[in-house]
Amino acid sequence: MISISRLLRPEKHPFPGDSLRYAKTGSPHPPVIVWHITGRCNLSCRHCYAYAAAESLPQTGFSKTDAREFLRMTAEIKPPALLFSGGEPLCHPDFWDILYEARLVGIRTAVSTNGTLIGESEARALAKYSSYVGISLDGPRETHDSFRGRSGAFEAALRAVELTSSEGCRTGLRVTLARPILEHLAEFLELAEKLRVSRICFYHFMRSGRGVLDESLAPDGAEEDSALYRIIEWADNRAGADGRPSPEILTVGDAADSVRLYRYLASKYPFRARTAMKLLARSSGKPAGAGILSVRWDGAVFRNQFSWGAPLGNWRDIAATARRAGEKMKLARECESCGEMGTICGGRSLGFGVECRVNATSDIRPK
Numbered sequence: 001m002i003s004i005s006r007l008l009r010p011e012k013h014p015f016p017g018d019s020l021r022y023a024k025t026g027s028p029h030p031p032v033i034v035w036h037i038t039g040r041c042n043l044s045c046r047h048c049y050a051y052a053a054a055e056s057l058p059q060t061g062f063s064k065t066d067a068r069e070f071l072r073m074t075a076e077i078k079p080p081a082l083l084f085s086g087g088e089p090l091c092h093p094d095f096w097d098i099l100y101e102a103r104l105v106g107i108r109t110a111v112s113t114n115g116t117l118i119g120e121s122e123a124r125a126l127a128k129y130s131s132y133v134g135i136s137l138d139g140p141r142e143t144h145d146s147f148r149g150r151s152g153a154f155e156a157a158l159r160a161v162e163l164t165s166s167e168g169c170r171t172g173l174r175v176t177l178a179r180p181i182l183e184h185l186a187e188f189l190e191l192a193e194k195l196r197v198s199r200i201c202f203y204h205f206m207r208s209g210r211g212v213l214d215e216s217l218a219p220d221g222a223e224e225d226s227a228l229y230r231i232i233e234w235a236d237n238r239a240g241a242d243g244r245p246s247p248e249i250l251t252v253g254d255a256a257d258s259v260r261l262y263r264y265l266a267s268k269y270p271f272r273a274r275t276a277m278k279l280l281a282r283s284s285g286k287p288a289g290a291g292i293l294s295v296r297w298d299g300a301v302f303r304n305q306f307s308w309g310a311p312l313g314n315w316r317d318i319a320a321t322a323r324r325a326g327e328k329m330k331l332a333r334e335c336e337s338c339g340e341m342g343t344i345c346g347g348r349s350l351g352f353g354v355e356c357r358v359n360a361t362s363d364i365r366p367k
């Protein structure tokens with residue numbers, strides 16, 4: 001996760017999660033745990049990295065007893081947050097009990113959702129028991145509904161944003177940078193501004209899950225560079241009253257965004273680029289997805305949510321797995337030619353199992 005907001009204004013005081021991302025070396029913290037509590041979903045989106053669907057996957061590998069035990073063990077690790085994901089977490093029959101129980105054992109929780117199952121009572125419960133809710137929105141209405149495979153999904157997501165925000169729940173948007181969405185990026189940014197959310201997370205499109213089935217969804221390197229540059233510039237032009245970009249902007253899934261961001265700063269604000277470089281160097285050298293663990297519905301634990309190859313462990317040894325996940329990563333050979341840029345990315349782009357779209361000599365700015 002790269003905080004565009006933090007790095008654009010490195011001299012300003014940090015956002016809440018920045019201490020996790022850019023903490024000084026020598027102060028390791030337990031990982032944020034993403035809990036894919038179910039593989040089921042009421043939608044079946046074209047780009048779903050979890051391949052979630054209504055029926056085909058097991059609902060959860062966790063019985064209620066196991067879920068309780070998992071929460072007890074997780075509380076002992078003291079993660080900065082437990083992020084409920086899926087599939088669609090609200091499809092899990094015991095979701096509300098488990099969310100409530102997580103808070104009872106003192107875990108800070110967040111929820112990633114498609115928003116379509118959130119009405120007034122759900123919004124109230126989320127405001128009460130979750131510190132944050134991230135709602136997926138893939139561009140304007142037609143794009144969103146075509147991606148989500150359901151007409152009306154867009155309206156439902158917007159209503160969820162309004163309901164959770166008005167209940168006082170910190171609410172953000174999650175958008176996937178798939179090619180059809182990039183074509184409507186300007187409209188998406190305009191809409192996001194109107195919604196006045198507190199945070200926007202831009203997820204790089206991942207060739208995993210259902211995302212591997214349709215090559216037309218995958219942007220090429222130039223399209224991604226151009227989109228990132230537009231997002232950075234948009235964020236740069238949105239300083240709030242405290243001088244920081246508002247809403248908070250993050251990108252997920254490509255550590256090479258730190259290189260893109262650094263180059264933008266170096267060309268516009270060289271003094272900030274030097275400070276940003278120091279912050280970035282603190283997170284490099286950690287493995288891809290360091291600071292995060294992904295626990296799937298069958299109990300397997302992975303380094304991140306996007307590449308479910310060989311598991312690192314099982315939820316029953318979550319403490320040992322969390323320790324292993326923080327071990328330093330060896331820089332891939334392909335990264336060696338990146339020189340100083342490799343220092344700030346740390347090779348974590350390749351560690352995510354994605355092809356690196358940035359190299360040391362390319363210029364990311366649109367010609």
Ligand code: SF4
Pocket residue numbers: 041042043044045047048049050051052053086087088114148
């Ligand atoms: S992307 Fe989200 S909403 Fe869509 S099918 Fe996957 S889990 Fe469900």
